[in-house]
Structures are given as structure tokens and as C-alpha cells.
Amino acid sequence: xxxxSGLATGAGGASAWERIRRRPYPFLLVAxxxxxxxxxxxxxxxxxxxxxxxxWPILPTLPRIFVGxxxxxxxxxxxxxxxxxxxxxxxxxxxxxxQLALGLTLALLLDARHRAFGWFRLPFMIPVFVSPVVVGLxxxxxxxxxxxxxxxxxxxxxxxxxxxxxxQTNALLSxxxxxxxxxxxxxxxxxxxxxxxxPREPHEAAVxxxxxxxQTFRYVTFPLLAPIFTVALLxxxxxxxxxxxxxYVLTRGGPGSATNVLAYNIWRKGFFENLxxxxxALSVIMIAVATVLALALIRIxxxxxxx
Amino acid sequence: MTHxxxxxxxxxxxxxxxxxxxxxxxxxxxxxxxxxxKTQVDAFAMPPKWLFDPTLGNYAKVLLDTxxxxxxxxxxxxxxxxxxxxxxxxxxxxxxxxRYGTGxxxxxxxxxxxxxxxxxxxxxxxxxxxxxxxxxxxxxxxxVLYIILNMPFAVWxxxxxxxxxxREIDESAMLDGCGNLAVVRRMIVPLIKPGLVATxxxxxxxxxxxxxxxxxxxxxxxxxxxxxxxKFITEKQILWGYITAAATLATLPPVxxxxxxxxxxxxxxxxxxxx
Numbered sequence: 001x002x003x004x005s006g007l008a009t010g011a012g013g014a015s016a017w018e019r020i021r022r023r024p025y026p027f028l029l030v031a032x033x034x035x036x037x038x039x040x041x042x043x044x045x046x047x048x049x050x051x052x053x054x055x056w057p058i059l060p061t062l063p064r065i066f067v068g069x070x071x072x073x074x075x076x077x078x079x080x081x082x083x084x085x086x087x088x089x090x091x092x093x094x095x096x097x098x099q100l101a102l103g104l105t106l107a108l109l110l111d112a113r114h115r116a117f118g119w120f121r122l123p124f125m126i127p128v129f130v131s132p133v134v135v136g137l138x139x140x141x142x143x144x145x146x147x148x149x150x151x152x153x154x155x156x157x158x159x160x161x162x163x164x165x166x167x168q169t170n171a172l173l174s175x176x177x178x179x180x181x182x183x184x185x186x187x188x189x190x191x192x193x194x195x196x197x198x199p200r201e202p203h204e205a206a207v208x209x210x211x212x213x214x215q216t217f218r219y220v221t222f223p224l225l226a227p228i229f230t231v232a233l234l235x236x237x238x239x240x241x242x243x244x245x246x247x248y249v250l251t252r253g254g255p256g257s258a259t260n261v262l263a264y265n266i267w268r269k270g271f272f273e274n275l276x277x278x279x280x281a282l283s284v285i286m287i288a289v290a291t292v293l294a295l296a297l298i299r300i301x302x303x304x305x306x307x
Numbered sequence: 308m309t310h311x312x313x314x315x316x317x318x319x320x321x322x323x324x325x326x327x328x329x330x331x332x333x334x335x336x337x338x339x340x341x342x343x344x345k346t347q348v349d350a351f352a353m354p355p356k357w358l359f360d361p362t363l364g365n366y367a368k369v370l371l372d373t374x375x376x377x378x379x380x381x382x383x384x385x386x387x388x389x390x391x392x393x394x395x396x397x398x399x400x401x402x403x404x405x406r407y408g409t410g411x412x413x414x415x416x417x418x419x420x421x422x423x424x425x426x427x428x429x430x431x432x433x434x435x436x437x438x439x440x441x442x443x444x445x446x447x448x449x450x451v452l453y454i455i456l457n458m459p460f461a462v463w464x465x466x467x468x469x470x471x472x473x474r475e476i477d478e479s480a481m482l483d484g485c486g487n488l489a490v491v492r493r494m495i496v497p498l499i500k501p502g503l504v505a506t507x508x509x510x511x512x513x514x515x516x517x518x519x520x521x522x523x524x525x526x527x528x529x530x531x532x533x534x535x536x537x538k539f540i541t542e543k544q545i546l547w548g549y550i551t552a553a554a555t556l557a558t559l560p561p562v563x564x565x566x567x568x569x570x571x572x573x574x575x576x577x578x579x580x581x582x
Contacts (some may be wrong), residue, residue, distance in 0.1 A: 025487050026407035033400035033458060040455050041421060044432035051432060058440065069532055085538075106328060108319050112313050120325050122569050123333060128576065129561045131516035133533040138335045141342065146351065147351050149338055156354075156452040174546060189573070243426040245518045249537060261428040263519075271523055283428040294423035298416045302343050 040260055045287070052280035058271070061100070083257055084265040091261060092240040095179040100233055102189030108217070111195050112200065116269060124185035130184075137251030139178045140165070143250075167232035171251050178246055183239075187232055190237040194228035195221070227304055234297035241290060263288050323508030336558075343551035350547060365552035375553055378535035381446075382557075385481070385521075385531055386514035388450035393457045401465035402491050404527075406477065415466070422459035426519050429455060434523060444526040446556045452520050457510040464509065464575045470497060505571030510574075512561045532557045 020027045052072075055065040077079045109229050110117065129134065143164035151161035166257045202224065206216045222229075244263040247253060252270060253260035260268075266286065270279030313321070343349050344361040369375045403409040410417075433452065434443075442448045476498070477490045485493065495505065516535040525534060536553045539546040565572060 023407075026403040026409040029403035029487060030409050033396040033418075033462065034414075036396055036454060037418070037421060037458050039400065040433075041424065041429065041450070044429060044436060047436065048428075048432035051435065054434075068485075100385055106324070109324055112317070112319075112321065114313060114318060116318070116322060117325070120329060121573075122566060123329055125565060125573065126336070126562055127332060129512055129516070129565045129572075130558050131518065131533045131561075133516075133537050134517045137536065137550050137554055140545075141551070142335060144339060147353060149355055152353070152355055176442040181322060181335070184578070185328075186576070188328075208552045238423050242427070244425075244427055245533075248522075250520075263425055266427045267519075268433070271434075276431060276435065280431045282505055283431050286425055287428045291425055291426070292418075294420050297423070298420060301419070302412055302416055 019156060034172075046281055048280045050283050051277055054277045055278035056275075056280070058274040058276050064277075067277070070090075071278055074287075075278075075281055075285065078256065080260070080265070082260050083284040084260045086240065087172065087257075088243070088261045089260060091175060091243065092237055094173075095183075096233065096236045096240050098176065098192075099180045099184040099187050099236065100229070102184045103191050103228070103232075106184075106188045106214075107191040107195050108221075110192060113196060117192075120188065124189055127182045132245035135182055136246040139181075139246075140172070140250050143174055164274065165251055166255055166256055171255060171259050175243070175250065177247060178250065179240065179243070183236060186269055190228065190232050191225070194225050198224045227300070230300050231297070231304075233291065233301065238290065238293055238297065241293065257277050309428055319381075321344060339551050340555050342547065343555045345548075347548055350551075359461055365548040366556070367550050369552045369556070370476070373549060373553075374535055375532075375556070376529070377462070378530055378532045379526075379557075381529050382515055382531040382533075384446055385449040385529070386511045388446075389453040389514045390510040391452055393461045393483070393510045394503070394507055396454070397458055397461035397465055398496075399491060401462050401469055402495060404462070405466045405469040406474065415463075418459045418462045421455060424455070426456065430520060430523050437524060443524055444528050446529050448524050449514070449517075449521060449529065449531065451486065451508075452524065453514045453517060456517065457513055460575050461506050461510055461511070464506045464571075465499070466579040468499040468506075469475070472498050496530065502571060506575065507569045508564050508568050512564055532537060 053066060053068055055067055057064070081138075145151060145163050145166065148162070148164070155161055162170060164170050198221070202220050203216060206220045211219070238272060241265055244267065245260050247259055247261055247264045248267070251259040253264045263284070263286070266279045266282045269275045269282060309413060341359075343365050344363070345356070345359050346362055349356050349359045400409075404415060429452075430531075437443050439449055472495065475495050480490050480494050515531075516533060517531075518537065521531045521534045524531065524538070525531065532553070536550060539550045539553065
């Protein structure tokens with residue numbers, strides 16, 4: 001164990017292969033996990049690129065026709081694709097923006113230590129650990145136009161009932177509402193823990209120097225909180241990007257294609273309309289975007305993680 | 308912003324805010340459980356009934372007349388098998404990465420990057436491959452696929468637990484002549500038992516709740532609970548009595564597990580950002 005510390009730092013510039021040969025055990029221990037995950041991700045990805053170059057019906061008996069990059073060219077000229085890009089972006093911006101703003105507001109409001117706050121941790125974590133299908137169904141039930149409880153409550157305080165799921169704009173906002181409901185407690189917990197872990201001295205110094213509450217937040221608290229805020233932001237952005245289950249249960253991409261987010265569009269093309277080649281090409285595009293987002297997250301987290 | 312001790316008034320105000328917030332976030336659960344205990348007539352009464360005679364009729368029907376029990380067993384098999392496989396693969400890897408820095412940050416973040424792949428993207432090629440090997444709708448496919456979802460969490464969680472154990476402990480065992488695997492088995496496993504259990508529970512819950520892949524890769528035999536529940540939405544009608552009862556039952560295991568292991572589960576969810 002004593003002589004192994006050099007390994008992490010590169011063992012004096014020896015090649016990776018040389019290092020593995022000299023001390024195989026650490027690599028043998030990682031190898032099974034790495035290989036299994038590699039086989040389940042990288043190989044299928046290459047295969048998916050291959051599929052995307054074909055017309056590929058889901059039934060193996062039907063012929064596969066090589067079409068090259070035609071599918072990609074078609075996708076970039078397809079209004080349906082750009083619609084789902086727009087819907088997904090709007091959904092991501094609204095839902096992540098709202099849940100972080102709400103979570104941050106609550107965290108700041110509760111910026112204090114007390115034993116009693118611990119009691120709220122468990123209930124706040126529950127929505128995150130409930131199956132998205134169940135979450136979607138709960139809200140489908142509550143958002144019903146005639147018999148849903150939400151409209152009943154609205155009507156009982158004098159408002160009109162809202163057509164939550166049957167109207168193009170409202171359907172997207174309903175998805176945002178559900179995601180905000182499910183994840184705001186979580187962003188609150190993270191940001192609150194982040195706030196609690198900040199050093200107190202800069203804050204006190206700012207107060208002594210006569211800074212207003214807003215100035216203190218803008219110039220002292222937020223910059224210190226920024227790393228954990230960014231991590232929460234990017235995690236939520238990536239999750240929002242993948243949104244599928246709630247759309248499947250709540251709106252099926254509709255009405256029209258108002259909630260036809262990228263993931264749902266791929267599912268519909270591939271497993272509903274049997275256009276696997278088309279769905280594969282969409283997937284390649286989606287993973288390219290996910291990679292850009294993921295690299296941003298990784299660069300930020302990597303800076304904060306000691307090797 | 309006080310960031311320190313609170314006055315009694317300050318505390319009361321803050322607890323009131325938290326409680327209001329809590330009620331908002333808990334109400335949907337209350338409403339779904341209440342509905343599951345209502346008769347069909349009470350469930351759709353307008354105005355809604357806040358007071359009603361509770362009945363277990365929906366539960367009896369779900370348990371006896373539907374595939375619910377079978378799907379529960381399927382979910383248990385998929386989630387437990389996956390938790391075991393994932394742990395068996397992730398533990399040696401996490402040990403090696405914690406103690407030898409194997410692969411450095413690159414490998415650590417390669418695992419994390421897998422978490423970023425939208426599952427629907429993997430579903431297309433994996434479906435074609437699984438069909439080729441005749442694995443669709445078998446008990447093998449879901450535990451294998453869920454490795455992709457759970458391995459990043461498992462590696463990061465386990466590594467963070469192993470990182471907390473002083474190196475001297477396994478170094479002394481090494482000096483006594485133990486090999487790497489023996490050190491993991493005799494020293495690390497007993498010491499990180501709570502972390503190991505939490506990681507397994509985390510993988511179990513994620514697999515238990517998973518819908519997208521289960522919906523695509525099962526048909527009839529290996530259907531899991533989330534898929535089964537979604538199928539109560541039929542062409543003709545939505546069976547809300549069944550759905551609310553089944554959803555309540557399906558949500559119980561994750562909530563109980565969360566209650567038992569809450570501290571360590573939060574750590575998994577944030578990839579160690581919160582301890």
C-alpha cells in the first residue's frame with residue numbers, strides 16, 4: 001500500500017499500459033464494472049449510429065434499407081423535430097428556473113440552524129423517491145377538468161376552472177407544475193445544506209460594513225453558494241432534458257404536439273410508429289446535446305472534487 | 308438572514324413557512340390515499356367528500372382481480388437482482404478508485420457521465436440487441452439494463468464511504484498478508500456496512516420506480532409495477548380506484564426504505580455533494 005501512492009500521480013510518466021503491467025490489481029478490480037458498463041453503453045451507441053443510417057422497421061422480417069445521412073438531413077428540415085426542441089427547451093427553462101428560484105428563496109428564508117428543521121427533511125425527500133409514473137397519475141387525477149380537486153378548489157374561491165391538460169399552453173405549464181412540485185423540496189434541501197456549510201465571517205463582515213440584505217446576498221452569499229447552486233442547476237437541467245414518464249402518463253405529447261418533448265418524440269417514432277432508424281437518428285442528436293450539457297457539469301464538479 | 312441563533316418569534320415564523328410548504332407538497336399524497344379508500348361514487352362526488360366511510364374495496368380488487376401481485380413479485384426480482392449485481396461490480400471498482408486512485412478523475416467522471424445519458428436514447432439500440440438475443444420480456448433484461456442507471460450512483464456512493472475509512476486500517480491488513488479482495492471482504496465491507504446497505508437500497512428504489520425501460524422491454528411476463536399501474540389507463544376509461552390503490556401500495560416500499568435510510572440516501576442522490 002505504501003508504494004502505491006505514485007500510481008495516482010502517474011508513476012513518473014510511465015505509459016498507462018506500463019502501469020497496468022507493473023501493478024495489475026487496481027485495474028483488475030475496476031475492470032468488471034468498466035467492461036459491463038462499456039458493453040451496455042459504448043457498443044450500443046455505435047450500433048445506434050449504424051441503425052440511424054438505415055430505414056429500420058422494428059419487425060426483423062422487414063427489409064432494412066441503407067439511406068446514409070438522409071434521415072439527419074430530413075430531421076433538420078422537419079418542423080416536428082424543431083417543435084420538440086422548442087417544447088423541451090421551454091419546459092427546461094421554466095421548470096428548472098422555477099424550482100431553483102423557489103428552493104433558493106425558501107433556503108434563504110430559513111437560513112438558520114435549528115433542530116426542528118431536521119424534522120422536515122424526510123417528508124421533503126419523499127416526492128423524489130416516488131415513481132414518476134405515480135407522480136404523473138396523482139396529478140392527472142387532481143388536474144381533471146370537471147372532477148379534479150384543483151379546479152374544485154379554484155372554483156370554490158371564485159375562479160374559473162382551468163383546462164389543465166386539454167389546452168396547448170396549459171398542458172406544458174402543467175408539466176412544469178408537476179416537476180416543480182416533485183423537485184423543489186429537493187433543491188431546497190441541497191441549497192439549504194449549502195448555505196449552512198458556508199463560512200459566517202464574510203457575511204458578518206459585510207453586515208458590519210453596512211451592506212444591505214440585498215447587497216450581502218448579491219456580493220457575498222451568492223458567490224459563495226454558486227458552486228453548489230450550479231451543480232443543482234445542471235443536474236436538474238439534465239433531468240429535465242430526459243423528461244419522459246410524466247409526459248407519457250399526463251399528456252401523451254399532446255394536445256396536438258404541445259408537450260411532444262424530445263424523449264417522448266423518440267419513443268413515439270421508434271416504438272409507436274415503428275421507425276427505428278428515424279428514432280435512432282433523433283437519439284444521436286439528443287445524446288450530442290446531452291454530452292455538451294454533461295461536459296459542462298463535469299467540468300464544474302471536477303474543479304470541486306479532490307482527485 | 309441570521310445564520311445563527313433564532314429568536315422564538317423567528318423560529319415560529321420559519322416553522323410556519325416550512326409547514327405551509329410541507330402541506331402543499333404533501334396534499335397530493337393525502338388526496339390519492341383518501342381516494343383509494345373511497346367507493347367509486349364517493350371518489351367522484353362533486354363537491355368532493357372530505358369525510359367519507361373508508362373502504363378497502365379498491366385494495367381488495369387490485370390485489371385479487373388484477374396482475375398486481377405478480378407484478379409486485381416481478382418488481383422485487385428486477386430491483387433486488389439489479390441491486391446485487393450493481394453492488395458486486397461497483398464495490399471492487401470503488402475500492403480500487405478510492406485506494407489506488409485508479410483511472411483518476413477521468414474514470415470517476417466517466418461513470419458520472421453515464422448518468423447523463425437519457426434512457427430513451429439507450430433504449431433504441433438495446434432493444435434491437437435484446438430482441439436478437441431473445442431477451443425481451445424476460446427476467447434477465449431489466450436487472451441488466453438497470454446497471455446503466457445505477458452503476459454511476461453506486462460507484463460514487465461507495466467510493467465516498469470508503470474514502471472515509473482511514474487507509475491505515477487496510478494497510479495494516481495488507482502488511483498481515485491479505486490480498487486486495489481479502490481486504491475488501493474482511494475490512495472494508497464490515498466497516499462501510501451502513502453505506503453498503505444504503506447504496507443497495509438506493510439502487511433498489513431507482514429500479515423499483517423505473518418506468519421507461521420496463522415499459523419498452525417487457526410485454527406480459529416480466530411486467531413491473533409502474534408499467535402495470537400505467538396500464539389501468541385504458542382506451543375506454545381510467546380506472547382511478549385501481550390506480551390510487553395500486554399507486555399507494557407501490558409507493559410504500561420506497562417511502563419505508565427512505566424513512567429507514569434517509570441520511571445516506573440523500574448523499575447518493577447528490578453524488579456526494581451533500582453528506
